[in-house]
Amino acid sequence: MTTMVKVAQLAGVSISTVSYVLNGTRHVSDETRQRVLKAIEETSYRQDALARAMRRSRTDSIGLIVSDGGEPAFAEMIRGVEETAASQGITLLLANSAEDPKREARAVEALLGRRVDGLILARAAGSGPEALSEFANSNTPLVLMDRLSADPYDQVGVENREPTMELVEHLVAQGHERILLIAGDTRVATLQERHDAFAEAMAAAGIAPSDQLTVIAFEPAETDAGIEAALSAAEPPTAVIACSTVLAAAALRRIQQRGLRMPEDIAFATFDGFAYADLFEPQLTTVRQPAFQVGATAAELLSKRIADKSGKPSVVRLAPTIEYRASTAPRPAT
Amino acid sequence: MTTMVKVAQLAGVSISTVSYVLNGTRHVSDETRQRVLKAIEETSYRQDALARAMRRSRTDSIGLIVSDGGEPAFAEMIRGVEETAASQGITLLLANSAEDPKREARAVEALLGRRVDGLILARAAGSGPEALSEFANSNTPLVLMDRLSADPYDQVGVENREPTMELVEHLVAQGHERILLIAGDTRVATLQERHDAFAEAMAAAGIAPSDQLTVIAFEPAETDAGIEAALSAAEPPTAVIACSTVLAAAALRRIQQRGLRMPEDIAFATFDGFAYADLFEPQLTTVRQPAFQVGATAAELLSKRIADKSGKPSVVRLAPTIEYRASTAPRPAT
DNA sequence: CTGAAAGCGCTTACAG
DNA sequence: CTGAAAGCGCTTACAG
Numbered sequence: 001m002t003t004m005v006k007v008a009q010l011a012g013v014s015i016s017t018v019s020y021v022l023n024g025t026r027h028v029s030d031e032t033r034q035r036v037l038k039a040i041e042e043t044s045y046r047q048d049a050l051a052r053a054m055r056r057s058r059t060d061s062i063g064l065i066v067s068d069g070g071e072p073a074f075a076e077m078i079r080g081v082e083e084t085a086a087s088q089g090i091t092l093l094l095a096n097s098a099e100d101p102k103r104e105a106r107a108v109e110a111l112l113g114r115r116v117d118g119l120i121l122a123r124a125a126g127s128g129p130e131a132l133s134e135f136a137n138s139n140t141p142l143v144l145m146d147r148l149s150a151d152p153y154d155q156v157g158v159e160n161r162e163p164t165m166e167l168v169e170h171l172v173a174q175g176h177e178r179i180l181l182i183a184g185d186t187r188v189a190t191l192q193e194r195h196d197a198f199a200e201a202m203a204a205a206g207i208a209p210s211d212q213l214t215v216i217a218f219e220p221a222e223t224d225a226g227i228e229a230a231l232s233a234a235e236p237p238t239a240v241i242a243c244s245t246v247l248a249a250a251a252l253r254r255i256q257q258r259g260l261r262m263p264e265d266i267a268f269a270t271f272d273g274f275a276y277a278d279l280f281e282p283q284l285t286t287v288r289q290p291a292f293q294v295g296a297t298a299a300e301l302l303s304k305r306i307a308d309k310s311g312k313p314s315v316v317r318l319a320p321t322i323e324y325r326a327s328t329a330p331r332p333a334t
Numbered sequence: 335m336t337t338m339v340k341v342a343q344l345a346g347v348s349i350s351t352v353s354y355v356l357n358g359t360r361h362v363s364d365e366t367r368q369r370v371l372k373a374i375e376e377t378s379y380r381q382d383a384l385a386r387a388m389r390r391s392r393t394d395s396i397g398l399i400v401s402d403g404g405e406p407a408f409a410e411m412i413r414g415v416e417e418t419a420a421s422q423g424i425t426l427l428l429a430n431s432a433e434d435p436k437r438e439a440r441a442v443e444a445l446l447g448r449r450v451d452g453l454i455l456a457r458a459a460g461s462g463p464e465a466l467s468e469f470a471n472s473n474t475p476l477v478l479m480d481r482l483s484a485d486p487y488d489q490v491g492v493e494n495r496e497p498t499m500e501l502v503e504h505l506v507a508q509g510h511e512r513i514l515l516i517a518g519d520t521r522v523a524t525l526q527e528r529h530d531a532f533a534e535a536m537a538a539a540g541i542a543p544s545d546q547l548t549v550i551a552f553e554p555a556e557t558d559a560g561i562e563a564a565l566s567a568a569e570p571p572t573a574v575i576a577c578s579t580v581l582a583a584a585a586l587r588r589i590q591q592r593g594l595r596m597p598e599d600i601a602f603a604t605f606d607g608f609a610y611a612d613l614f615e616p617q618l619t620t621v622r623q624p625a626f627q628v629g630a631t632a633a634e635l636l637s638k639r640i641a642d643k644s645g646k647p648s649v650v651r652l653a654p655t656i657e658y659r660a661s662t663a664p665r666p667a668t
Numbered sequence: 669c670t671g672a673a674a675g676c677g678c679t680t681a682c683a684g
Numbered sequence: 685c686t687g688a689a690a691g692c693g694c695t696t697a698c699a700g
Contacts, residue, residue, distance in 0.1 A: 052678055
């Protein structure tokens, strides 16, 4: 590899001058600068980011740990982070915890050891408060993404209460009373919030809560069993709300198996939704979160925090859009 | 930040000893080792990967540049690379070229500057041979993923010829002769290969080639126009093969708009396919590539190459699985 | 069994 | 306008 020494020799200057030319951090006479530039060209010299980082104690890189890189929403967030970071010359170090708190902890260690300037974390479902303790002492900035908490960190996620209530009102207005909520793993803050807002909206509509009509489950098998039980109950739901893409897929499979038509036999709405959703038949009413924007905002919050570590953490909630589609069209009068 | 110096002082040893304990690279007496370990614990010391990398000239990190992080197949490949790397203690540096050769070139520079031990590259559609010239001189190993080339690098992608031919035979056996191939951007090697295999299979079946029945397009708008023209021709196709997920989506939209039923009015098959494909109605015949495995293999090839830079490059082709579904069921006799 | 010291490739006060 | 030198935090021959 070519180093500054070779460039300096070729240009007949000191390595300091090469450095100053490279970074524009000191005035260098035009003639000298040209010689240096030419030498850089000829040797096809490339700055060593490692050595530079070490000296400056700043790596111009950030870490991102997601809990499930496979989910479309997260894939979008990753893109949002990557794009925003790249536009500022920041490299992204990516890790996937796969919802495993141990892998999450290891990823945090690995990234911190690589001295990222900051970290964005979408926490694993079962991850306890220990995961964050690492950051309490360290002065590496942390931004929580998607899955928020009460801890004093910069955070970005989506609004959950309003859209959930609006969705419930929409269904109630159509005459639905037995609405099945597939809440999933309520240890995830997002899902807990949607669950709570659902309960609140139902109460506001004067509909008595029913345990049979809420599926809380930590594992796919439990989810399936819960949905199956609800659908085969004596008084089955007339509408379903799924709180995430995975949960929606589980529900749609059961609905298809039973040959239920949407919305005639059962109305259906989901959070997050599917890629290429316009191809679904019928098209699904979806609370779509601005996932790319969530990622982009996380990267921006982190940049700001890296630039200025003082000041109170800010919590940003982005508003989802509710796309009303055929799957919750008003039922024909019976 | 705690450094080795603090640990050494606390343990009453030299920093060399701390280093040897940390890395297990030299025998250290039990008693000394315990003292060092205790000091590490007490100071919550964490090794600085940067300084370590600089000394060892090895970063234990690899770079990955994908051309479209949004496509499901690439998202899966990213996961495959990440998981395999993580299991070996390797950190992943991720960049997205978004099919832009300039962004690709910048990403290569950025990652090389960060001294990744090796690079995995899924090239942008329009990326010329210059992109690779960087590696000809450099001795940073490169693995080409998904989009292969004739250049002498380790590569991993999928088999295209066999499944394409099998798919065509399947359709021809059902009586289809006017089969529309949506090939897309044939500058992408994968798509060119599928295109060529299609032509070969049609010739083998004794069906004359037709320009009207092949859509080659570099832009979404062109693709749409090409599909539209083909479907509204005097003699429209009775079957469609889409060579990627994006192309399939474009075709399915047109098919739905025209109210064509699958497979009664038109048979349909696609490469790569959709996430949650079991929810589509009808379910789509799909040549599904083992995308996760492609990523994992890329990471493994890279590991091997990093460990041993001599030896001929290996080209791995993974076999896709053809999932025959309702969208190409035999047409009822007319 | 352990330590003192060189050096990885840079940046940046200090000095002229 | 430019250079000599210290130092970022490690690893690893060299020496005892």
